[in-house]
Amino acid sequence: MNLRQAQGRGAAEERSIRRFLPALVGVVLVAFMAMLPLLNLSLPGILPTPTYLPGTLALLSLCMVFAALALSYNLLLGSGGMLSFGHALYFGAGAYGLGIALEHFGVPLWPGVFIALIGGMVIALVTGAVSMRVSGIPFAMVTLAFAQAGSVLVRRNSQVTGGEEGLSLNTAQVPDFLIGVVNTRNLYWFTLVVLVLVYLVVLWVDTSRLGHLARATRENEQRVRVLGLSPYRVRLIVFVIAAGLASLAGVAYMLLQSGTVPRSVSADLTITVLVMVVLGGVGFRWGAIVGGVLYTLLDQRLTVLAGSEAIAGLPDMLRIPLSEPLFLLGVLFIIVVMFLPGGIAGTIDAAVRRRRGEKVRGSLRQLDDADDSVETPAEVRA
Amino acid sequence: MSTLILTLITGVGLGALYFLVASGLSLIYGLMHVLNFAHGAFLTLSAFMGWMVAQALGTDSWGSFLLSVLVGAGVGAVFATLTELVLIRPLYERHIEQVLVTVGLSFAAVALFEGIWGTDPIHIGGPPWLKQTTDVLGARIPNTYWVLMIAAVLVLAALVLFLQKTRYGMIIRAGVENRSMVTALGIDVRRSFTLVFAIGGAAAGIGGVLAMHYSTFVSAHLGQTLLIFAFIVTVVGGLGSLTGAAVASVLVAVLQQFANFYLGGTGDFIVVILLALVLLVRPTGLLGRKA
Numbered sequence: 001m002n003l004r005q006a007q008g009r010g011a012a013e014e015r016s017i018r019r020f021l022p023a024l025v026g027v028v029l030v031a032f033m034a035m036l037p038l039l040n041l042s043l044p045g046i047l048p049t050p051t052y053l054p055g056t057l058a059l060l061s062l063c064m065v066f067a068a069l070a071l072s073y074n075l076l077l078g079s080g081g082m083l084s085f086g087h088a089l090y091f092g093a094g095a096y097g098l099g100i101a102l103e104h105f106g107v108p109l110w111p112g113v114f115i116a117l118i119g120g121m122v123i124a125l126v127t128g129a130v131s132m133r134v135s136g137i138p139f140a141m142v143t144l145a146f147a148q149a150g151s152v153l154v155r156r157n158s159q160v161t162g163g164e165e166g167l168s169l170n171t172a173q174v175p176d177f178l179i180g181v182v183n184t185r186n187l188y189w190f191t192l193v194v195l196v197l198v199y200l201v202v203l204w205v206d207t208s209r210l211g212h213l214a215r216a217t218r219e220n221e222q223r224v225r226v227l228g229l230s231p232y233r234v235r236l237i238v239f240v241i242a243a244g245l246a247s248l249a250g251v252a253y254m255l256l257q258s259g260t261v262p263r264s265v266s267a268d269l270t271i272t273v274l275v276m277v278v279l280g281g282v283g284f285r286w287g288a289i290v291g292g293v294l295y296t297l298l299d300q301r302l303t304v305l306a307g308s309e310a311i312a313g314l315p316d317m318l319r320i321p322l323s324e325p326l327f328l329l330g331v332l333f334i335i336v337v338m339f340l341p342g343g344i345a346g347t348i349d350a351a352v353r354r355r356r357g358e359k360v361r362g363s364l365r366q367l368d369d370a371d372d373s374v375e376t377p378a379e380v381r382a
Numbered sequence: 383m384s385t386l387i388l389t390l391i392t393g394v395g396l397g398a399l400y401f402l403v404a405s406g407l408s409l410i411y412g413l414m415h416v417l418n419f420a421h422g423a424f425l426t427l428s429a430f431m432g433w434m435v436a437q438a439l440g441t442d443s444w445g446s447f448l449l450s451v452l453v454g455a456g457v458g459a460v461f462a463t464l465t466e467l468v469l470i471r472p473l474y475e476r477h478i479e480q481v482l483v484t485v486g487l488s489f490a491a492v493a494l495f496e497g498i499w500g501t502d503p504i505h506i507g508g509p510p511w512l513k514q515t516t517d518v519l520g521a522r523i524p525n526t527y528w529v530l531m532i533a534a535v536l537v538l539a540a541l542v543l544f545l546q547k548t549r550y551g552m553i554i555r556a557g558v559e560n561r562s563m564v565t566a567l568g569i570d571v572r573r574s575f576t577l578v579f580a581i582g583g584a585a586a587g588i589g590g591v592l593a594m595h596y597s598t599f600v601s602a603h604l605g606q607t608l609l610i611f612a613f614i615v616t617v618v619g620g621l622g623s624l625t626g627a628a629v630a631s632v633l634v635a636v637l638q639q640f641a642n643f644y645l646g647g648t649g650d651f652i653v654v655i656l657l658a659l660v661l662l663v664r665p666t667g668l669l670g671r672k673a
Binding site: 083130131133134136137138140141142144145146148149152153156267271274275278320321323324325326327328329330331333334337338341 | 411415417469472473477478479481482483485486487488489490491492493494496497498606610613614616617621647650651654657658661662665
């Protein structure tokens with residue numbers, strides 16, 4: 001074997017390592033997460049209790065639910081380039097759909113989950129088909145309006161949804177192993193499965209022809225149309241898939257919290273998810289997961305901090321801002337958008353690529369460029 | 383007959399309130415292509431400031447009422463100007479990030495307002511006349527609606543005069559039409575961005591103080607609720623069109639009142655259906671320019 005062949009083989013090996021490394025890391029990470037309920041690890045300051053106790057498991061499950069939701073939103077914003085302000089509608093549809101199916105139709109759990117998912121996707125199909133009549137910023141406004149209508153419906157029809165009080169899970173229809181504090185670890189495993197499932201679907205969409213087309217549509221819609229393909233249909237399919245995944249996250253949320261409140265349909269939640277995705281890095285699947293987990297942990301920790309005595313002793317000027325977790329998160333969000341436009345994942349990715357001497361991509365800025373090319377001029381008339 | 387008139391006039395009054403919020407949004411979008419989520423925060427802060435002024439001077443007098451409206455307009459304008467200078471300008475031409483920044487601002491601002499003024503709505507008194515009603519053809523119209531209408535007409539007239547008759551108004555209209563040409567003529571368009579934000583903030587501020595008197599309370603979420611209707615109004619009217627915003631606010635609000643009264647409180651829902659219909663038939667909105 002001569003030297004060049006050896007070098008060639010070495011490069012090929014390095015390439016295949018580079019290709020399989022993320023998958024390997026993913027598998028190891030999932031295996032580790034699956035083992036957590038059996039281990040006794042403590043992370044004081046981040047997790048409230050050792051990992052085998054329900055307190056930490058519930059918090060981690062919530063992190064995973066929001067990571068799944070953030071992943072589905074990243075599919076919409078990162079891959080599809082659609083800035084939607086109504087994503088919470090489908091999350092809420094999953095949560096409320098399951099609750100209503102169990103409470104009012106009296107079906108067992110799994111058919112109930114199925115009904116919730118189908119319900120969420122049908123709502124997405126109808127609202128998506130209408131809101132995609134416009135694109136860019138108007139699209140954001142219209143999706144917001146639809147979500148608001150959903151939120152109003154939930155608040156008004158209190159016989160079906162429980163109104164402001166929220167809807168609690170009808171535990172008679174749920175298998176025993178998913179109920180109660182004792183079984184938190186089963187719920188934890190369930191949400192882990194949901195997260196992995198959502199990840200795999202998103203990965204599949206991103207690497208499939210559909211994802212390719214979605215990215216092409218994001219970059220240059222006219223070009224896609226010239227090729228004889230339908231950008232509208234591509235966007236709608238991605239929208240419905242993302243909504244279906246959000247519904248799945250909603251189902252997991254319902255089971256985990258054994259109930260849901262109108263906040264899960266509100267514009268507030270969509271904005272929260274947007275913050276997670278931008279914080280993690282738009283266009284990066286692992287970024288969405290990191291963003292979802294980080295946000296949930298921060299929210300939880302900052303709330304604890306807000307109630308602590310150290311804060312209560314401060315003068316008003318400092319005490320009031322510091323005792324509002326959402327204020328701190330909002331400021332953090334503004335700072336990330338202004339000074340770290342790639343989010344966590346984008347910044348790390350850019351640093352790694354720069355070291356390798358590759359071209360750096362800025363996902364948010366790419367979205368903007370695509371947005372500018374299709375923008376229609378508006379006019380002020382008086 | 384009298385309920386019909388009542389519903390109609392209260393609808394127009396509510397539309398006037400929507401217009402006060404939507405006019406700024408529409409102008410800002412038309413010139414800068416920024417969807418300003420923080421508009422609700424401008425409105426809420428103005429309402430709180432107006433409330434403090436009215437509280438300090440005694441709520442019954444007309445003098446304190448007018449002063450609170452003026453203070454509201456000023457606070458809205460200052461808050462909006464600062465937002466433009468500090469948050470929007472560094473992200474010049476990057477529209478999605480500009481939207482995200484305003485989202486973050488409204489997120490943080492609402493939380494801060496809750497921290498300062500509490501989560502419960504604060505009730506407010508006003509001049510006694512506002513609590514009374516006026517008889518119109520047998521319908522008893524609450525007087526707050528007249529105030530809303532007068533304010534909206536004044537703001538609309540001022541905006542039209544400003545855009546048509548002044549040099550800056552002309553620059554703004556030209557900037558909307560063709561920004562690069564205006565820049566090429568040696569005019570700093572960015573100054574008009576700040577101006578548009580200030581005007582929009584002032585209109586929202588007036589709207590905030592009046593919305594407080596209309597609903598007789600002020601809370602940290604006052605702005606967010608109105609903002610969503612303002613979004614609907616701007617899309618229905620056509621983004622960037624001031625006349626469109628005026629027509630659509632009245633249309634949306636009247637429809638909402640009628641549905642609330644005759645269709646069992648489905649007003650909010652009907653408005654969204656109207657939005658869907660307008661988008662299906664005319665995606666650019668009622669008076670929006672064709673692409």
